Amino acid sequence: MPEMKIALIGGTGLGQALTTAADESGTPIQRHTLDTPFGPPSDAILETTWAGVPVLILSRHGSGHLLNPSQVPFRANLFALKQLGVTHILASGAVGSLREEFKPRDLVIPNQVIDRTFRRAGTFFDKAAVHVEFAEPFCPVLRQILLEAAEERQKDEGRRQKQEAGTGETQDSGLSTQHSVHDRGCYVCMEGPAFSTRAESLMHRIWGGDLIGMTAMPEAKLAKEAEISYALVALVTDYDCWRNNKPLTPHTGLTASAASTLAAVPAKKPDAHELLNEILGNVHAATANAVVLMKRAVELMATRSEALLAAPAQRALELAIWSDKSRIDPEEVQRLAPLWMKYLGKDAQ
Numbered sequence: 001m002p003e004m005k006i007a008l009i010g011g012t013g014l015g016q017a018l019t020t021a022a023d024e025s026g027t028p029i030q031r032h033t034l035d036t037p038f039g040p041p042s043d044a045i046l047e048t049t050w051a052g053v054p055v056l057i058l059s060r061h062g063s064g065h066l067l068n069p070s071q072v073p074f075r076a077n078l079f080a081l082k083q084l085g086v087t088h089i090l091a092s093g094a095v096g097s098l099r100e101e102f103k104p105r106d107l108v109i110p111n112q113v114i115d116r117t118f119r120r121a122g123t124f125f126d127k128a129a130v131h132v133e134f135a136e137p138f139c140p141v142l143r144q145i146l147l148e149a150a151e152e153r154q155k156d157e158g159r160r161q162k163q164e165a166g167t168g169e170t171q172d173s174g175l176s177t178q179h180s181v182h183d184r185g186c187y188v189c190m191e192g193p194a195f196s197t198r199a200e201s202l203m204h205r206i207w208g209g210d211l212i213g214m215t216a217m218p219e220a221k222l223a224k225e226a227e228i229s230y231a232l233v234a235l236v237t238d239y240d241c242w243r244n245n246k247p248l249t250p251h252t253g254l255t256a257s258a259a260s261t262l263a264a265v266p267a268k269k270p271d272a273h274e275l276l277n278e279i280l281g282n283v284h285a286a287t288a289n290a291v292v293l294m295k296r297a298v299e300l301m302a303t304r305s306e307a308l309l310a311a312p313a314q315r316a317l318e319l320a321i322w323s324d325k326s327r328i329d330p331e332e333v334q335r336l337a338p339l340w341m342k343y344l345g346k347d348a349q
Contacts, residue, residue: 004305006298007045007056007086007228009077011093011215014235017287018057021295022048032056032084037335038075038124042067045080050295051302056086060093060215068193069214070119078222079124082338088142088229088301088308090294091220094283095187095213096195096240098205104282105179107289108211108234109146110187113137114204115217117191122218124225124339127332129322132224133312141311142231142297145304149296150181179289185210187234189217201242212240225320226339229313233293235286238279317343 010018022029025048032045042062048055058077061067081089095108102108115122123130188209190196196204196212204212211234223230301308317340325344333344 004309005054005086007081007089008294009089009091010059014092014287014290017291021291022046022057034080036076036079038079039073041077041080042073051299053302056084074219074222075121075124078226082226086228089223090231092233092290093213093215094237095211095234096238097236098209098212098240102210102236104236104238105285106236108182108185109143110185110232110234111138112186113216114188114209117189117217119191120218122221124336128328130320131322132316132320137220138231139229139311139313141308142229145300146231146297147183149293149300153296187211187213187216190214196240198241201240205242224313224316227314227316229311233290235290237282
């Protein structure tokens with residue numbers, strides 16, 4: 001059985017936060033700069049140790065956040081992680097909300113995805129017919145661990161608050177209980193980099209979408225092709241434009257009469273600078289929560305290696321290679337050796 005190695009892929013805001021967390025962990029950090037058949041990854045990959053488990057950190061958008069979603073080298077990123085022996089990925093990404101109940105600063109552990117990207121290569125296998133099963137795009141074992149981690153942190157926070165109420169002392173212990181961690185959500189992945197039109201946003205709601213983002217695909221699909229278990233923490237930064245200029249934070253504490261009067265007032269277009277500042281504040285708050293959640297999830301993963309290494313994605317290619325294996329170009333077999341050699345080695349000789 002292979003050694004479990006965990007990769008953390010940081011999206012908007014979280015890439016630098018994870019790098020900082022690694023620097024502050026007090027454990028040695030190894031910097032991997034490598035190439036792949038698909039070019040270099042977004043950035044150097046940092047390797048450290050959390051809870052006794054090797055953890056690799058990759059900033060999806062590169063140093064300085066210079067890569068827009070369509071420019072992210074997804075194939076190179078996933079191939080590089082596979083080369084380094086990664087078995088499981090906890091990824092993050094900023095999203096807009098398509099539902100009133102998914103509020104800014106909330107975290108969501110999506111269970112489904114709708115792929116609307118069209119400019120990105122969606123497979124490693126350009127010279128063979130490889131069809132991975134993708135009905136459940138996110139690893140159910142990893143999702144459960146993330147949800148357990150969220151529940152534990154919130155219970156810890158509740159106990160801390162009770163203790164502080166008795167002592168009068170305050171101390172920040174991590175994951176905020178003021179914002180929810182949702183146990184499901186359908187992530188619509190659009191091409192970008194422009195945001196949706198209002199018509200598109202309303203269409204995504206009709207389709208059953210709960211979140212709108214730009215980076216989960218083809219990342220999740222490539223992870224499955226690489227036989228790497230993958231789960232996503234989505235950071236809600238704002239409501240998508242379906243909400244028609246309503247304030248990001250709903251008014252609370254109003255009487256029914258006052259709320260009715262307020263609702264009758266025509267919506268005023270918010271100041272763009274104020275809106276951007278509010279969104280950036282939401283990114284910062286959600287990022288802090290996500291770092292705490294992912295670190296706790298790694299601690300739980302360290303105690304569940306047997307179950308994690310038996311997760312469905314770990315043998316995703318076993319029945320997925322439909323080509324006659326003996327007729328696949330030997331050069332292609334070697335080029336993609338880290339992905340499929342265990343299934344093609346005998347036929348490739």
